Amino acid sequence: MPSVKYFGALLFAGAVAHNACAQQFPPEQVKRGAAIYSANCVTCHGENMKNPPWAIDLATFPRDERARFIDSVTNGVRNMPPWGDVIKPDGIEALWAYLVAGEK
Ligand code: HEC
Numbered sequence: 001m002p003s004v005k006y007f008g009a010l011l012f013a014g015a016v017a018h019n020a021c022a023q024q025f026p027p028e029q030v031k032r033g034a035a036i037y038s039a040n041c042v043t044c045h046g047e048n049m050k051n052p053p054w055a056i057d058l059a060t061f062p063r064d065e066r067a068r069f070i071d072s073v074t075n076g077v078r079n080m081p082p083w084g085d086v087i088k089p090d091g092i093e094a095l096w097a098y099l100v101a102g103e104k
Contacts, residue, residue, distance in 0.1 A: 025097035033098025036091050040083065048103070055080065058099060069096050 037049075044055035052058070061069065073092050076082030083092065 025101045029094050029097045030102045032091070033094035033096070034102050036087060036095055037098055037102075040087065041095070044080075049099070061099060063100055066096055069099065 045058050046052035049058040070092055074082060074084040
């Protein structure tokens with residue numbers, strides 16, 4: 001039943017939003033985010049989100065602004081190009097997991 005599956009996805013999304021403070025992400029999601037980060041973001045935002053060569057320091061990005069992160073990364077913001085064509089939504093979720101819960 002597809003509708004049940006969809007509902008499950010909604011529940012999962014809700015759970016992730018609720019857990020943002022508890023910072024609970026599946027380790028494999030964080031790992032995937034780290035890989036996507038090294039492939040696409042390192043050049044501007046720095047190794048392990050440290051010492052960014054010229055873009056903003058993501059280590060200081062507010063941990064309760066998931067929606068803003070998803071929007072900025074998907075659609076771009078000022079000097080940052082949009083990533084929505086390059087990285088799928090679940091990849092951008094993985095980046096968020098990495099930002100919140102990954103090793104810095
Ligand atoms: C070409 C260099 C470049 C790359 C590559 C890049 N960014 Fe950025 N990013 C920027 C710049 C510059 C800013 C600051 C934008 C501004 O405020 O003018 C920024 C800002 C951001 C912000 C803050 C947005 C906000 O709402 O304040 C986030 C989050 C972000 N980048 C995530 C990422 C992620 C994740 C990747 C990899 C998929 C990435 N960036 C790759 C240059 C880059």
